[in-house]
Amino acid sequence: MNRDARRTRLLLALLVALSLTLVTLDYRAGGGGLVGKLRSTAAAVLGPPQRAVAAVVHPVGTVIGSIPHLTGYRAEADRLRRENDDLRAQLRSTGADQVRAAELDKLLGTAGRGQYRVVPARVVALGGTAEFEWTATIDVGSRDGVAPDMTVLNGDGLVGRVKTVGPVTAVVLLVVDPTSTVGARLEGSLQLGTVTGHGAGPMSLQLFDPSVKVAPGDRLVTFGSAGSRPFVPGLPIGTVRAVENTPGALTRTATVTPYPTFSALDLVGVAIEPPRTDPRDSVLPPRP
Amino acid sequence: MTVARGLLAALSVLLGVLVQQTVLSRLGLPGGRPDLVLLVVVAVGLADGPGAGTLVGFGAGLTLDCLGDHPIGLQALVLCLVGYAVGRYRDEVDRSTIGPLLAVAAAAAGSTLLFAAIGAVLSDPRVGWTALARELPASVGYDLLLAPFVLPMVTRLVAGSGGADTKVAPR
Numbered sequence: 001m002n003r004d005a006r007r008t009r010l011l012l013a014l015l016v017a018l019s020l021t022l023v024t025l026d027y028r029a030g031g032g033g034l035v036g037k038l039r040s041t042a043a044a045v046l047g048p049p050q051r052a053v054a055a056v057v058h059p060v061g062t063v064i065g066s067i068p069h070l071t072g073y074r075a076e077a078d079r080l081r082r083e084n085d086d087l088r089a090q091l092r093s094t095g096a097d098q099v100r101a102a103e104l105d106k107l108l109g110t111a112g113r114g115q116y117r118v119v120p121a122r123v124v125a126l127g128g129t130a131e132f133e134w135t136a137t138i139d140v141g142s143r144d145g146v147a148p149d150m151t152v153l154n155g156d157g158l159v160g161r162v163k164t165v166g167p168v169t170a171v172v173l174l175v176v177d178p179t180s181t182v183g184a185r186l187e188g189s190l191q192l193g194t195v196t197g198h199g200a201g202p203m204s205l206q207l208f209d210p211s212v213k214v215a216p217g218d219r220l221v222t223f224g225s226a227g228s229r230p231f232v233p234g235l236p237i238g239t240v241r242a243v244e245n246t247p248g249a250l251t252r253t254a255t256v257t258p259y260p261t262f263s264a265l266d267l268v269g270v271a272i273e274p275p276r277t278d279p280r281d282s283v284l285p286p287r288p
Numbered sequence: 289m290t291v292a293r294g295l296l297a298a299l300s301v302l303l304g305v306l307v308q309q310t311v312l313s314r315l316g317l318p319g320g321r322p323d324l325v326l327l328v329v330v331a332v333g334l335a336d337g338p339g340a341g342t343l344v345g346f347g348a349g350l351t352l353d354c355l356g357d358h359p360i361g362l363q364a365l366v367l368c369l370v371g372y373a374v375g376r377y378r379d380e381v382d383r384s385t386i387g388p389l390l391a392v393a394a395a396a397a398g399s400t401l402l403f404a405a406i407g408a409v410l411s412d413p414r415v416g417w418t419a420l421a422r423e424l425p426a427s428v429g430y431d432l433l434l435a436p437f438v439l440p441m442v443t444r445l446v447a448g449s450g451g452a453d454t455k456v457a458p459r
Contacts, residue, residue, distance in 0.1 A: 020365060026359040129358075177414065179413055199414070
């Protein structure tokens with residue numbers, strides 16, 4: 001018994017040391033090297049089951065939502081009720097299909113206005129695998145031409161960027177993640193700044209020029225990265241919600257409401273080819 | 289822990305990871321979400337003791353690490369400590385009916401705090417007081433809600449397949 005306890009403690013010490021080593025290695029390598037390989041292997045192995053489970057769960061969720069509790073005794077009533085439910089579920093899933101078609105239309109509209117070539121994808125897993133983390137897993141991967149540091153968008157605007165790619169899945173770092181920072185440009189001007197995520201809270205904007213006039217309702221688009229990676233230019237990011245006035249500050253800060261709804265992401269697109277010219281403000285929806 | 293039980297434990301971890309990511313995370317629950325994988329690790333620790341808890345916790349954590357976007361090894365570290373601690377105190381836990389629930393609450397709170405602490409050491413911008421104040425009660429609450437369903441299921445799956453050190457097995 002005593003020897004067992006000692007062996008267990010030794011095992012614990014070994015595994016703790018091993019995980020600390022992995023953390024250090026990953027931190028140093030910045031996502032490459034041996035740990036990077038570990039990640040892509042995991043994506044390759046677990047990607048297919050992730051997609052399969054998501055495919056099963058989607059329709060089942062719709063059906064479960066439509067079945068009320070069956071409490072009747074008579075078989076006939078049950079049968080009729082079940083038939084009714086089936087029909088209702090069918091109706092509902094037709095509704096879901098219509099919603100999806102509309103979403104796809106919107107995505108293609110956005111991609112068309114910005115001249116981005118996109119691969120449409122569905123979110124199979126939302127929310128990171130650790131607390132405090134804002135990522136999503138989508139059902140396209142290297143086989144569909146997706147590579148790390150590509151921009152992810154939906155019909156509303158910028159969603160995030162691709163981090164890890166497996167053969168049939170990819171992990172997306174959402175722009176609301178606190179580690180995510182995007183170069184942004186105010187609509188109709190050349191004023192630049194950075195937009196940083198704050199999880200469930202609104203994002204924050206820091207303008208490089210403190211004398212710039214910003215007002216709530218002003219809209220932001222991506223400035224675009226060198227070579228359009230990780231961010232293509234001209235994608236709508238969000239609208240300014242409130243401006244903070246800190247006299248003497250070196251930059252001007254404001255809070256920003258992002259365009260996409262991050263708690264209900266479903267259809268997204270990966271920009272596998274950037275536009276030939278900066279679309280400027282043309283991707284933004286017309287002002288109401 | 290026999291080979292069969294190890295395989296079953298690995299299977300429950302995998303199922304936990306998949307259901308966690310594809311179903312629970314998408315429910316859009318306010319504040320946070322239940323941590324199914326943590327519950328599996330707690331169940332294995334209670335059923336099979338500290339050794340099994342440590343191993344399964346490490347494996348489960350490493351799987352989560354590889355699928356996410358935080359430094360690999362973080363969840364592995366946290367969950368192997370959780371598995372060990374739960375297994376270590378399982379005799380005390382067994383004495384009362386609400387013991388397992390207390391263990392789940394302690395594991396949920398402990399893992400969240402430990403994760404936040406390591407994040408703070410690595411100066412991770414994701415970890416802050418507001419995030420912690422939102423995540424901590426949510427993770428403890430949701431885990432407690434799921435525990436009465438998940439714990440018996442995993443215990444039966446892992447412990448029901450035979451082996452000498454069965455402790456919490458039903459029968």
